[in-house]
Amino acid sequence: MKLTDTEWQVMNVLWERYPATARGISERLPKEINWAYTTIKTLLARLTEKGAVKESKKGNTSLYEPVLTRQQARRVALKSLANQAFDGAFGPLMHFLLEDQKLSKSQRQQLLEIVQNDTKKGKQK
Amino acid sequence: MKLTDTEWQVMNVLWERYPATARGISERLPKEINWAYTTIKTLLARLTEKGAVKESKKGNTSLYEPVLTRQQARRVALKSLANQAFDGAFGPLMHFLLEDQKLSKSQRQQLLEIVQNDTKKGKQK
Protein backbone atom coordinates (compact mmCIF):
# COMPACT_ATOMS: atom_id res chain seq x y z
CA MET A 1 0.00 0.00 0.00
CA LYS A 2 1.82 3.00 -1.28
CA LEU A 3 1.10 6.42 0.18
CA THR A 4 1.16 9.70 -1.65
CA ASP A 5 3.06 12.70 -0.34
CA THR A 6 0.05 14.27 1.29
CA GLU A 7 -1.08 10.99 2.73
CA TRP A 8 2.25 10.62 4.45
CA GLN A 9 1.69 13.95 6.15
CA VAL A 10 -1.58 12.78 7.56
CA MET A 11 -0.33 9.37 8.54
CA ASN A 12 2.67 10.85 10.24
CA VAL A 13 0.51 12.76 12.68
CA LEU A 14 -1.90 9.91 13.07
CA TRP A 15 0.84 7.49 13.99
CA GLU A 16 2.01 9.86 16.68
CA ARG A 17 -1.29 9.80 18.44
CA TYR A 18 -4.48 7.94 17.80
CA PRO A 19 -7.38 7.57 17.69
CA ALA A 20 -7.62 11.13 16.47
CA THR A 21 -10.28 13.36 15.06
CA ALA A 22 -9.85 15.23 11.82
CA ARG A 23 -9.72 18.40 13.85
CA GLY A 24 -7.00 17.00 16.05
CA ILE A 25 -4.94 16.01 13.06
CA SER A 26 -5.47 19.41 11.60
CA GLU A 27 -4.01 20.98 14.69
CA ARG A 28 -1.04 18.72 14.89
CA LEU A 29 0.12 19.02 11.31
CA PRO A 30 3.33 21.00 10.84
CA LYS A 31 2.60 24.71 10.85
CA GLU A 32 3.81 25.16 7.27
CA ILE A 33 0.91 23.06 6.16
CA ASN A 34 -2.20 25.11 5.89
CA TRP A 35 -4.83 22.83 4.64
CA ALA A 36 -8.51 23.47 4.84
CA TYR A 37 -10.25 21.19 7.26
CA THR A 38 -12.05 19.51 4.38
CA THR A 39 -8.78 18.72 2.69
CA ILE A 40 -7.84 16.62 5.65
CA LYS A 41 -11.22 14.97 5.62
CA THR A 42 -10.74 14.13 1.98
CA LEU A 43 -7.38 12.61 2.62
CA LEU A 44 -8.73 10.62 5.54
CA ALA A 45 -11.55 9.37 3.37
CA ARG A 46 -9.10 8.25 0.73
CA LEU A 47 -6.94 6.56 3.31
CA THR A 48 -9.96 4.80 4.74
CA GLU A 49 -10.95 3.78 1.27
CA LYS A 50 -7.53 2.26 0.73
CA GLY A 51 -7.69 0.50 4.06
CA ALA A 52 -4.79 2.39 5.58
CA VAL A 53 -6.89 3.83 8.38
CA LYS A 54 -10.05 2.78 10.16
CA GLU A 55 -12.83 5.20 10.87
CA SER A 56 -15.25 4.84 13.76
CA LYS A 57 -18.10 7.05 14.73
CA LYS A 58 -18.31 8.55 18.17
CA GLY A 59 -21.65 10.30 18.03
CA ASN A 60 -21.46 12.67 15.16
CA THR A 61 -17.71 12.73 15.09
CA SER A 62 -15.32 10.37 13.38
CA LEU A 63 -12.32 8.93 15.07
CA TYR A 64 -9.50 7.67 12.94
CA GLU A 65 -6.74 5.27 13.65
CA PRO A 66 -4.08 3.69 11.51
CA VAL A 67 -4.45 0.20 10.19
CA LEU A 68 -1.30 0.35 8.15
CA THR A 69 1.65 0.61 10.51
CA ARG A 70 4.45 3.02 10.06
CA GLN A 71 6.77 0.11 9.62
CA GLN A 72 4.72 -1.35 6.86
CA ALA A 73 4.51 1.96 5.09
CA ARG A 74 8.23 2.45 5.37
CA ARG A 75 8.89 -0.98 4.05
CA VAL A 76 6.74 -0.41 1.03
CA ALA A 77 8.30 2.94 0.34
CA LEU A 78 11.82 1.63 0.64
CA LYS A 79 11.11 -1.37 -1.46
CA SER A 80 9.59 0.76 -4.12
CA LEU A 81 12.53 3.12 -4.10
CA ALA A 82 14.93 0.23 -4.31
CA ASN A 83 13.06 -1.16 -7.27
CA GLN A 84 12.94 2.06 -9.13
CA ALA A 85 16.31 3.46 -8.45
CA PHE A 86 18.55 0.66 -7.25
CA ASP A 87 17.70 -2.27 -9.36
CA GLY A 88 15.57 -3.80 -6.68
CA ALA A 89 18.25 -4.44 -4.12
CA PHE A 90 18.90 -2.81 -0.80
CA GLY A 91 22.61 -3.35 -1.00
CA PRO A 92 23.27 -0.73 -3.63
CA LEU A 93 20.97 1.62 -1.81
CA MET A 94 22.97 1.16 1.34
CA HIS A 95 26.16 1.72 -0.57
CA PHE A 96 24.84 4.88 -2.01
CA LEU A 97 23.85 6.22 1.35
CA LEU A 98 27.23 5.50 2.78
CA GLU A 99 29.18 6.89 -0.11
CA ASP A 100 27.25 9.74 -1.58
CA GLN A 101 29.69 12.57 -1.61
CA LYS A 102 26.95 15.08 -1.18
CA LEU A 103 26.58 14.17 2.43
CA SER A 104 28.45 16.47 4.73
CA LYS A 105 31.33 15.06 6.71
CA SER A 106 29.27 15.12 9.87
CA GLN A 107 26.29 13.50 8.24
CA ARG A 108 28.51 10.71 7.05
CA GLN A 109 30.11 10.42 10.40
CA GLN A 110 26.71 10.06 11.98
CA LEU A 111 25.67 7.37 9.60
CA LEU A 112 28.83 5.46 10.26
CA GLU A 113 28.23 5.59 13.97
CA ILE A 114 24.72 4.35 13.62
CA VAL A 115 25.93 1.63 11.42
CA GLN A 116 28.65 0.56 13.76
CA ASN A 117 26.20 0.24 16.59
CA ASP A 118 23.71 -1.65 14.55
CA THR A 119 26.44 -3.84 13.21
CA LYS A 120 27.48 -4.86 16.67
CA LYS A 121 23.92 -5.64 17.56
CA GLY A 122 23.58 -7.59 14.37
CA LYS A 123 26.55 -9.72 15.20
CA GLN A 124 25.41 -10.52 18.69
CA LYS A 125 22.26 -12.15 17.50
CA MET B 1 14.01 17.08 -10.00
CA LYS B 2 11.74 14.27 -8.97
CA LEU B 3 10.95 11.49 -11.42
CA THR B 4 7.72 9.57 -11.67
CA ASP B 5 7.61 5.79 -11.76
CA THR B 6 7.43 5.58 -15.52
CA GLU B 7 10.10 8.20 -15.97
CA TRP B 8 12.46 6.10 -13.90
CA GLN B 9 11.95 3.23 -16.29
CA VAL B 10 12.97 5.34 -19.20
CA MET B 11 15.87 6.97 -17.44
CA ASN B 12 17.16 3.63 -16.27
CA VAL B 13 17.64 2.43 -19.82
CA LEU B 14 18.93 5.75 -20.98
CA TRP B 15 21.60 5.85 -18.31
CA GLU B 16 22.80 2.46 -19.40
CA ARG B 17 23.53 3.62 -22.89
CA TYR B 18 23.24 6.96 -24.55
CA PRO B 19 22.69 8.81 -26.76
CA ALA B 20 19.75 6.63 -27.64
CA THR B 21 16.79 6.80 -29.94
CA ALA B 22 13.26 6.30 -28.76
CA ARG B 23 13.25 3.06 -30.68
CA GLY B 24 16.39 1.93 -28.97
CA ILE B 25 14.96 2.67 -25.59
CA SER B 26 11.84 0.84 -26.52
CA GLU B 27 13.88 -2.23 -27.29
CA ARG B 28 15.91 -2.13 -24.16
CA LEU B 29 13.10 -1.68 -21.69
CA PRO B 30 12.41 -4.74 -19.53
CA LYS B 31 10.27 -7.22 -21.44
CA GLU B 32 7.39 -6.94 -18.97
CA ILE B 33 6.93 -3.40 -20.09
CA ASN B 34 4.90 -3.25 -23.21
CA TRP B 35 4.51 0.37 -24.02
CA ALA B 36 3.47 1.72 -27.35
CA TYR B 37 6.27 3.53 -29.08
CA THR B 38 4.40 6.79 -28.67
CA THR B 39 4.18 6.29 -24.95
CA ILE B 40 7.94 6.36 -24.80
CA LYS B 41 8.02 9.43 -26.99
CA THR B 42 5.60 11.12 -24.65
CA LEU B 43 7.71 10.29 -21.64
CA LEU B 44 10.84 11.50 -23.39
CA ALA B 45 9.09 14.73 -24.27
CA ARG B 46 8.11 15.24 -20.67
CA LEU B 47 11.59 14.48 -19.49
CA THR B 48 13.02 16.91 -22.01
CA GLU B 49 10.50 19.49 -20.90
CA LYS B 50 11.65 19.03 -17.32
CA GLY B 51 15.26 19.29 -18.34
CA ALA B 52 16.14 15.76 -17.31
CA VAL B 53 17.19 14.77 -20.81
CA LYS B 54 18.47 16.59 -23.85
CA GLU B 55 17.16 15.94 -27.32
CA SER B 56 19.14 16.45 -30.48
CA LYS B 57 18.18 15.86 -34.06
CA LYS B 58 20.11 13.55 -36.31
CA GLY B 59 18.34 13.97 -39.62
CA ASN B 60 14.77 13.16 -38.95
CA THR B 61 15.46 11.16 -35.86
CA SER B 62 15.88 12.35 -32.29
CA LEU B 63 18.71 11.29 -30.10
CA TYR B 64 18.29 11.53 -26.39
CA GLU B 65 20.77 11.69 -23.60
CA PRO B 66 20.48 12.27 -19.89
CA VAL B 67 21.17 15.63 -18.37
CA LEU B 68 20.13 14.57 -14.91
CA THR B 69 22.59 12.00 -13.65
CA ARG B 70 21.59 8.83 -11.99
CA GLN B 71 23.29 9.99 -8.89
CA GLN B 72 21.34 13.19 -8.78
CA ALA B 73 18.11 11.37 -9.30
CA ARG B 74 18.92 8.93 -6.57
CA ARG B 75 19.81 11.69 -4.22
CA VAL B 76 16.55 13.46 -4.80
CA ALA B 77 14.57 10.28 -4.38
CA LEU B 78 16.31 9.32 -1.19
CA LYS B 79 16.02 12.77 0.26
CA SER B 80 12.37 12.85 -0.51
CA LEU B 81 11.83 9.47 1.06
CA ALA B 82 13.75 10.50 4.13
CA ASN B 83 11.62 13.60 4.46
CA GLN B 84 8.38 11.83 4.07
CA ALA B 85 8.98 8.74 6.03
CA PHE B 86 11.95 9.28 8.28
CA ASP B 87 11.59 12.74 9.60
CA GLY B 88 14.11 14.12 7.16
CA ALA B 89 17.14 12.27 8.37
CA PHE B 90 19.13 9.49 6.81
CA GLY B 91 20.12 8.03 10.12
CA PRO B 92 16.73 6.57 10.97
CA LEU B 93 16.45 5.33 7.44
CA MET B 94 19.70 3.51 7.78
CA HIS B 95 18.60 2.09 11.09
CA PHE B 96 15.44 0.85 9.58
CA LEU B 97 17.24 -0.90 6.78
CA LEU B 98 19.57 -2.61 9.14
CA GLU B 99 16.92 -3.68 11.58
CA ASP B 100 13.80 -4.38 9.65
CA GLN B 101 12.84 -7.86 10.67
CA LYS B 102 11.23 -8.47 7.36
CA LEU B 103 14.56 -8.79 5.66
CA SER B 104 15.74 -12.31 5.33
CA LYS B 105 18.76 -13.39 7.34
CA SER B 106 20.88 -13.40 4.26
CA GLN B 107 19.72 -10.04 3.10
CA ARG B 108 20.62 -8.61 6.45
CA GLN B 109 23.92 -10.36 6.41
CA GLN B 110 24.68 -8.84 3.05
CA LEU B 111 23.82 -5.38 4.21
CA LEU B 112 26.02 -5.74 7.23
CA GLU B 113 28.90 -6.80 5.06
CA ILE B 114 28.49 -3.86 2.80
CA VAL B 115 28.35 -1.61 5.76
CA GLN B 116 31.46 -3.07 7.28
CA ASN B 117 33.42 -2.57 4.12
CA ASP B 118 32.19 0.92 3.53
CA THR B 119 32.79 1.77 7.11
CA LYS B 120 36.41 0.79 6.82
CA LYS B 121 36.79 2.86 3.70
CA GLY B 122 35.07 5.70 5.46
CA LYS B 123 37.54 5.59 8.29
CA GLN B 124 40.60 5.59 6.11
CA LYS B 125 39.74 8.88 4.52
Next chain:
DNA sequence: GGTATTCTACTACATTTGTAGAAGTTGTCA
Protein backbone atom coordinates in the same frame (compact mmCIF):
# COMPACT_ATOMS: atom_id res chain seq x y z
C1' DG C 1 9.15 7.43 -58.79
C1' DG C 2 5.95 4.80 -55.99
C1' DT C 3 4.91 2.24 -51.98
C1' DA C 4 6.05 0.50 -47.38
C1' DT C 5 8.24 1.81 -43.18
C1' DT C 6 9.50 4.72 -39.59
C1' DC C 7 9.59 9.08 -37.36
C1' DT C 8 7.75 13.09 -35.45
C1' DA C 9 4.34 16.28 -33.70
C1' DC C 10 -0.10 16.88 -31.80
C1' DT C 11 -4.02 15.47 -29.47
C1' DA C 12 -6.70 12.58 -26.31
C1' DC C 13 -8.37 10.67 -22.39
C1' DA C 14 -8.98 8.09 -17.98
C1' DT C 15 -7.16 8.02 -13.30
C1' DT C 16 -4.87 9.82 -9.44
C1' DT C 17 -3.48 13.56 -6.63
C1' DG C 18 -3.73 18.02 -4.41
C1' DT C 19 -6.88 21.18 -2.66
C1' DA C 20 -11.21 22.95 -1.28
C1' DG C 21 -16.20 24.89 -1.37
C1' DA C 22 -21.20 24.20 -0.36
C1' DA C 23 -24.83 22.65 1.99
C1' DG C 24 -26.94 19.83 5.21
C1' DT C 25 -26.93 17.87 10.26
C1' DT C 26 -26.23 17.77 15.07
C1' DG C 27 -24.87 19.45 19.37
C1' DT C 28 -24.87 23.25 22.62
C1' DC C 29 -25.67 27.15 25.06
C1' DA C 30 -28.34 31.25 26.22
Next chain:
DNA sequence: TGACAACTTCTACAAATGTAGTAGAATACC
Protein backbone atom coordinates in the same frame (compact mmCIF):
# COMPACT_ATOMS: atom_id res chain seq x y z
C1' DT D 1 -36.30 27.28 20.86
C1' DG D 2 -33.38 29.51 18.17
C1' DA D 3 -28.83 30.69 16.64
C1' DC D 4 -24.09 29.55 16.29
C1' DA D 5 -20.39 26.22 16.06
C1' DA D 6 -18.50 22.13 14.66
C1' DC D 7 -19.13 17.98 11.88
C1' DT D 8 -20.25 15.48 7.97
C1' DT D 9 -21.13 14.22 3.18
C1' DC D 10 -20.97 15.50 -1.65
C1' DT D 11 -19.22 17.69 -5.34
C1' DA D 12 -15.63 20.15 -7.92
C1' DC D 13 -11.80 21.02 -10.39
C1' DA D 14 -7.03 21.79 -12.04
C1' DA D 15 -2.62 19.55 -12.54
C1' DA D 16 0.04 15.46 -12.89
C1' DT D 17 0.48 10.75 -14.51
C1' DG D 18 -0.10 6.67 -17.28
C1' DT D 19 -1.04 5.26 -21.77
C1' DA D 20 -1.82 5.71 -26.59
C1' DG D 21 -4.00 7.03 -31.31
C1' DT D 22 -3.68 9.85 -35.72
C1' DA D 23 -1.94 12.13 -39.36
C1' DG D 24 1.56 13.93 -41.84
C1' DA D 25 6.73 14.13 -42.99
C1' DA D 26 11.07 11.78 -44.00
C1' DT D 27 13.34 7.63 -45.46
C1' DA D 28 14.20 3.61 -47.56
C1' DC D 29 13.58 -0.03 -50.56
C1' DC D 30 12.35 -1.91 -55.19
